[in-house]
Amino acid sequence: MPNWPEIIWISSNKKDFPRVLGINPWIYDFAAYNFWARPVGLISCLTMLQLVGCEVGLLDCLYPMWRDVKWPRPARYGTGPYPRVEIPKPYGLEKVPRKFARYGLDFNAVKGALRNMIPPDFVLLSTVMTYWYPGLIAVIELLRKIFKKTKIIVGGIYPTLCMDHAKKNLDVDLIIKGPVERDDNWNLLTQFMGLPRCKVPFRISSKFYPDPNFSIILGSRGCPFSCEYCASKILYSNFMQRPFEDIYEEFLFDYNRGVRDFAFYDDALLFHPEKWFVPFLERVIKKGYKVRFHTPNGLHIRYLTKDICVLMKKAGFKTIRLGLETGNFLSRLDKKLTKDQWDIGVKNLIEAGFNKEDIGVYILFALPGQSDEEVISTIEFAKSYGFRPHLAYFTPIPGSKLFQRARASSIYPIEEDPIFQNNAIWPCYPGGFSWEKRSFFRQRI
Numbered sequence: 001m002p003n004w005p006e007i008i009w010i011s012s013n014k015k016d017f018p019r020v021l022g023i024n025p026w027i028y029d030f031a032a033y034n035f036w037a038r039p040v041g042l043i044s045c046l047t048m049l050q051l052v053g054c055e056v057g058l059l060d061c062l063y064p065m066w067r068d069v070k071w072p073r074p075a076r077y078g079t080g081p082y083p084r085v086e087i088p089k090p091y092g093l094e095k096v097p098r099k100f101a102r103y104g105l106d107f108n109a110v111k112g113a114l115r116n117m118i119p120p121d122f123v124l125l126s127t128v129m130t131y132w133y134p135g136l137i138a139v140i141e142l143l144r145k146i147f148k149k150t151k152i153i154v155g156g157i158y159p160t161l162c163m164d165h166a167k168k169n170l171d172v173d174l175i176i177k178g179p180v181e182r183d184d185n186w187n188l189l190t191q192f193m194g195l196p197r198c199k200v201p202f203r204i205s206s207k208f209y210p211d212p213n214f215s216i217i218l219g220s221r222g223c224p225f226s227c228e229y230c231a232s233k234i235l236y237s238n239f240m241q242r243p244f245e246d247i248y249e250e251f252l253f254d255y256n257r258g259v260r261d262f263a264f265y266d267d268a269l270l271f272h273p274e275k276w277f278v279p280f281l282e283r284v285i286k287k288g289y290k291v292r293f294h295t296p297n298g299l300h301i302r303y304l305t306k307d308i309c310v311l312m313k314k315a316g317f318k319t320i321r322l323g324l325e326t327g328n329f330l331s332r333l334d335k336k337l338t339k340d341q342w343d344i345g346v347k348n349l350i351e352a353g354f355n356k357e358d359i360g361v362y363i364l365f366a367l368p369g370q371s372d373e374e375v376i377s378t379i380e381f382a383k384s385y386g387f388r389p390h391l392a393y394f395t396p397i398p399g400s401k402l403f404q405r406a407r408a409s410s411i412y413p414i415e416e417d418p419i420f421q422n423n424a425i426w427p428c429y430p431g432g433f434s435w436e437k438r439s440f441f442r443q444r445i
């Protein structure tokens, strides 16, 4: 076995505090692409534990952790493909006409890195999509073989939305439901680790990434809206905004080490912008930082005021994604947008100087009961403004208002097993995913 390199460990110089390893598992899926993806919940948890006194490290299976790792050439602004290895399709999805793969670091490199390290006292595992749990299970199996005494803790979106399934299927010592910065979860975690009772701020450090070509900014948790198809309200029951100085400090750390691409992770970036967003942009403009900002999460078009658009343009926003969802304004599954708000918002963006080609519009696709005509007319609507439509394949979210309708319309048992909630199989589209239909819609974009 080659001598695999060590990952970065961050110590607090406090004695007798545990050593905690965070792992972001591989993705097991039909498709995966890095749109500025980072396990923000896991990173914030590790950052907070380091503030308490723990020694912390991160092994992100979706990041080239070591210099000699083979990784596909990045695309624009830090996005790009992951390495992939084809693997058998999960049980029940054998007939899906797509290839299934493990995305991320080489399996043996991860195994080697784990074997090479001093066993941590705790491993924290994150999960993003509910249907990515096979990647999580693969990491857990590896950990159980390599570390005999290490306690394994799982959190993130999968157990938060599918607790019963997680309890039945994961061989772990603790499962956390909901965000770790919530007082009850933080107390549960720190007690389990035998840490002193303490309260630390919600912080995000990107020190775990040795040489990142992008970084993320998260100024808030949750969203004040509760759209029928969305997980935000279930994951974060309260909308919370962070102190401006903390966000700025985190940004500055990465800026000073040469990072120039930053993706905002907020679900409601423009809500109450006076709290931190406006002061942040004003500071960036005043200091003359040359950066590119990206908004992979759709922006609330109703909050695109003239002033906000001008600030965003001056500060260096490059990739703009708008949450249109549907052009049928009279029967929406949300209350976040009217036609008038759309017209005003996009006019403000263009007048502020944004190029139409930098503006992408998210359109929900394969919702239960949705007609092809609605999707096509929404594509035409977005194109009539000169914007690029992006089909956002619908993912059924357990606990959301739309989930029961999704269950009734799906050809898959989406309630029984989260593996069937994968948006790549179009779980609620009549007949499921097909290449013919995919190119039919692609041709119209």
Ligand code: SF4
Pocket (backbone or CB within 6 Å): 223, 224, 225, 226, 227, 230, 231, 232, 233, 267, 268, 323, 334, 336
């Ligand atoms: S506005 Fe966006 S983030 Fe908020 S609930 Fe609706 S879809 Fe989710």
